[in-house]
Amino acid sequence: MLDVGTIYLVATGALLLVALGVGVRALVAIFREGRERSRRRREGEIERYTEDPVYDREPPDPDADETAPSTCPQCGAENDGEFTFCRECAAPLGPATD
Template sequence: MLDVGTVYLVAAGALLLAALAVGLRALVGVFREGRERSRKRREGELERYTMDPVYDREPPDSDGVAETPSTCPQCGADNDAEFTFCRECAAPLGPDP
């Protein structure tokens, strides 16, 4: 006769295998989507930079660096233009959400 411990281990193992299969399927989907987006960018079907919906930012210049350095609104520290957060106080440098 089966004891409770064995039944528990079999059930837990089956649930873990099911969760692993679902997680693996999701990871494969993410990987395939990333490859497809890369292919579309290479072939020119998808723009390299688009408007950032979270911060409403323009894409960076062609050299990848914004034109002017930014000053932290919280502490006043000068930061490089490509920084998203202040180097002194870690406050966000982008527009308020």
Template sequence: MLDVGTVYLVAAGALLLVALAVGVRALVRIFREGRERRRKRREGELDRYTKDPEYDREPPDPEAASRSTCPQCGAENDASFAFCRECAAPLGPGA
């Protein structure tokens, strides 16, 4: 007769194997898609920055990454920062 502990271990092991198989399949698909995109870029079929058909994202704008200077220490910071990366002084309006 099987005890509850053995049945639990067998069920947990089976579920872990199923989860591992699903995870491996997903990683293989991601790897293959990346390899295919890399091949298309090398052959000129795909631009470096194109809209992602799945998410329809815009390509990054190189001028959007503007910099701002900290009024307290003069360090260069990304425009999206609320505080200076060097001295932690507040940046932006009212600083």
């Protein structure tokens, strides 16, 4: 007769295999979509950088020096140029909007 521990292991193993199958399907779909986007970029169907409607961000300027330190407008702390938020107070870095 089967004990509870064996049934538990078999059920857990089956659920893990189902989860693995679903996860692999999702990863394959993500990989295919990325490959398709890369192909469309290479062929000029879509732009490399587009405006981000959620954050209203501009495409990065390849000539800009992002390593220059910046000063936080909120607390005055010095931050590395690639930081978007202050390391001390977590305020957004950039031009003051006040």
